[in-house]
Amino acid sequence: MSSPVAQRETVRDIEAICRLDLGSRELRRRIAERLTRLVPADSYCFGTIDPATLLITDDVSAGLTPAAAAAAAHNEYLVDDVLKFAALARSERPAGTLGAATGGDPESSHRYRAVLPMIDARHELRASFVVDRRCWGAIALFGGGGRPDFTPVDVDVLRRLSAPVAAALRRAVHRAPADAAPGPAEVPLATAQLV
Structure with missing residues (x-):
């Protein structure tokens, strides 16, 4: 279990990262790298979310296979399950664990049975990043x-980071991607989306 000092330092460090002038992908990579020093994880996915539709628009991840990512997207949008990002975005409590959301019976979750085994995972912690009642990302x-x-x-740390991370993601939408690698460029969100 992490100490209160380590928790405060992590929140402070991530708030400082949020104040940097970073593109969205680099911002998310740095936040995840710092967060996982306090909250150890074997893999993660950190997406931007369109606040109007609550659809994931981009993803930065580590330790996920393409097949697992596809199964996770299928679960997120097409399967009735607990702790969905959209539900967290609308909740007073924007973070939670799969174990708690299932009342200690994770086997009752389709995601637990179908997606987590694909990445050898047994535990999941999720959070939506919300500011001014609008969700800009989720992890x-x-x-x-x-x-x-x-x-x-761990849940409390993510809850405390919800608004500062959301505000940073909102600002990053309007930045040119300084961290774009060769290949498809990161495109800022426009006023409309075609789904």
Whole structure:
């Protein structure tokens, strides 16, 4: 279990990252790297979300296979399950664990049965990043069977980061991507989307 000092330092460090002039992908990579030093995870996905539709528009991840990413997207939009990003975005509590959301019975979750085994995960911690009642991003952290489940303290850290991370993601939408690698360029969100 992390100390209160480590928790405060992590929140402070991530708030400082949020104040940097970074493109969205680099911002998310740095936040995830710092966050996972406090909240150990074997893999993660950190997406931007269109605040009007609550659809994921881009994803930065580590430890996920393409097949797992496709299965996760299918679960997110087409399967009835708990702890969906859109539900977290509308909730007073924008973060939670799969274990708590299922009342300690994660087997009752389709995502637990169908997606988590694809990445050898047994635990999941999710959060939506919301400011001014608008969601700008979401993260899922995954832990393998060798790790204990995420704790209420881990959930609280993500809740405390919801607004500052959302505000930083909102600002990053309007920045040119300084961190774009060769290949398809990151495109800022426009006023409309074709789905």
